[in-house]
Amino acid sequence: MMEIMEGSHxxxxxxxxCRPQVIAAYPITPQTHIVEALAxxxxxxxxxxxxxxxxxxxxxLSACLGASAAGSRVYSATTSQGLALMFEVxxxxxxxxxxxxxxxxxxxxxxxxSIWNDQQDSISLRDSGWLQYYAQDNQxxxxxxxxxxxxxxxxxxxxxxxxxxxxxxxxxxxxxxxxLTQEQVDSFLPAFSPYQRLDADDPISFGMYxxxxxxxxxxxxxxxxxxxxxKAFSAxxxxxxxxxxxxxxxxxxxxxxxxADTALVAMGxxxxxxxxxxDEMRSSGRKVGLxxxxxxxxxxxxxxxxxxxxxxxxxxxDKNISLxxxxxxxxEVKDALYGSGIPVLDYIIALGGxxxxxxxxxxxxxxxxxxxxxxxxxxxxxVL
Amino acid sequence: xxxxxxxxxRPGRAKDNKTGSWRVFKPKFDSEKCSKCGxxxxxxxxxxxREEDELPVPDYDYCKGCGLCAEECPSGAVxxxxxxx
Numbered sequence: 001m002m003e004i005m006e007g008s009h010x011x012x013x014x015x016x017x018c019r020p021q022v023i024a025a026y027p028i029t030p031q032t033h034i035v036e037a038l039a040x041x042x043x044x045x046x047x048x049x050x051x052x053x054x055x056x057x058x059x060x061l062s063a064c065l066g067a068s069a070a071g072s073r074v075y076s077a078t079t080s081q082g083l084a085l086m087f088e089v090x091x092x093x094x095x096x097x098x099x100x101x102x103x104x105x106x107x108x109x110x111x112x113x114s115i116w117n118d119q120q121d122s123i124s125l126r127d128s129g130w131l132q133y134y135a136q137d138n139q140x141x142x143x144x145x146x147x148x149x150x151x152x153x154x155x156x157x158x159x160x161x162x163x164x165x166x167x168x169x170x171x172x173x174x175x176x177x178x179x180l181t182q183e184q185v186d187s188f189l190p191a192f193s194p195y196q197r198l199d200a201d202d203p204i205s206f207g208m209y210x211x212x213x214x215x216x217x218x219x220x221x222x223x224x225x226x227x228x229x230x231k232a233f234s235a236x237x238x239x240x241x242x243x244x245x246x247x248x249x250x251x252x253x254x255x256x257x258x259x260a261d262t263a264l265v266a267m268g269x270x271x272x273x274x275x276x277x278x279d280e281m282r283s284s285g286r287k288v289g290l291x292x293x294x295x296x297x298x299x300x301x302x303x304x305x306x307x308x309x310x311x312x313x314x315x316x317x318d319k320n321i322s323l324x325x326x327x328x329x330x331x332e333v334k335d336a337l338y339g340s341g342i343p344v345l346d347y348i349i350a351l352g353g354x355x356x357x358x359x360x361x362x363x364x365x366x367x368x369x370x371x372x373x374x375x376x377x378x379x380x381x382x383v384l
Numbered sequence: 385x386x387x388x389x390x391x392x393x394r395p396g397r398a399k400d401n402k403t404g405s406w407r408v409f410k411p412k413f414d415s416e417k418c419s420k421c422g423x424x425x426x427x428x429x430x431x432x433x434r435e436e437d438e439l440p441v442p443d444y445d446y447c448k449g450c451g452l453c454a455e456e457c458p459s460g461a462v463x464x465x466x467x468x469x
Contacts, residue, residue, distance in 0.1 A: 074412070095391040097390035158389060158390065193391060203394065204394050205394075207391055207392075211404060221387060221389070
C-alpha cells in the first residue's frame, strides 16, 4: 500500500515488521525519529519487543551484542558521534559473528560540530566487518532492512549489517513509500534461528582470546563470509523482486551508462540528483551516465570494473574524506579499475550537509572532461 | 582443530591453549630434594603440575615458564633453566 511517510517512520515501520525481539538505541539527531517511533510502538503494544533504554551508544550496542548472543533478533540505529562511540563494540559484534542490523542515518563527524549529512560516519567503519548497504531513496531505505536481516542471519554469512540513509535528505523527508503488509514480510523473512547462543544447559563463551596461532584465521573467516555475502545479497534481492516487484539484487546499478563517456560513481541520495542532471545533459547531447553503488561492503570491485569498462573517464562523488589521502570510494574505485587505463577522478563533495544541485553535478562533469579532479568541490574561497 | 564461528569456546577448550614457542625458562624438578609438600601444584597458575607417585610432574606443553613453582618451593627442589630452542 502506497503511503506518504517520513523516511524515519517508514524505516521504523519496516523494522517493526521484521519482528525484532530486542531494541537498544540512544536517540541522536538525525536518527531520533526512528527510535522514537519504535519506542512508541513497544509502549503501545504494537510491537512485542524489549526496548532497552540506555545512557550511551556504547551501552546500546553492548546491550544489542548480549541480546544477539543470547539468541534474539536485534535492532539498533545511530549516526555520527553515536557510531563513533560504538566503534569498539562494532568490531566485537562482527568478530563474534552476531547478525545485528543497525540503521545509520548518515551525518558528518565533528569537530566542527555538525548535524548535517555526509557519509563520513559509516565510511569510517568500513574496516569493521559490517555489511554496508546505501539507500538512494526512502523506498530503498525501507526495503533494504528486510534484505539486510535476511542476508545477515544466513548461517553461511552471520555478519552484522548497516543500512545507511542520508540524514535529513531522506530521514526527514516525506515521500511516497509502498509499505509491505506483515504477511508479506513474514513470507520473505523467516523467524530468527540463531546459529549458536548463550545457553546455561550448553555453556559457550563468545569472543574468546586468540593467540597469534589463531587470530589471523579468524579474520580470514570473516573476510570469506563477507565475500560469500555478495551471492546471498543478490539471491535475497532477487527473491524480494519476485515477491514484491522491486529489484535490489544488483550491488551496483548503472543509469544511462551504455554509451557514456563520463561515468559518475556515487552512493545514497545524491544519485537521485545525479540522475536528473544526467537526463538534462543527455538531452543536450552529452554522454554522461551514473553508477550507483548499493553495497559498499563487501566492495563490488569486479562489478564496478565490468560496469565501467566502456567509459572514457570516471568521476567519483565522495561524501567523505580520508584526511591525508582522498575520498574512500575514489580510492577503491581506482583500485577496481587498476590496469584498465581509465582515469578515475575523485571529488569530495557535500561534506557537512552542503547542498548538491543539478548544476553542481554538471560542473563536476565539466571538470572531469577537462581532467581536473582529486579536489574538494565547491570550496568557498572567500572564507578560506 | 577447526575454528568455531565467532571465536566461541565451550568448556574444556583451554586444553587447546598450548604454550607457544616463546617460553624462555622452564622448571626442572629434583625428586631427591622434593619434600612432597604439594606447594608447586597449588601455586601453578596454569594448573599444569600434577602428582604422580607422590611427586610433582609438570606438563611442559602448557607450562609458561613463570617460575612461581621455583619461587614457592620450600626445599629448593625446582630450578628454572633456560629453554633450549
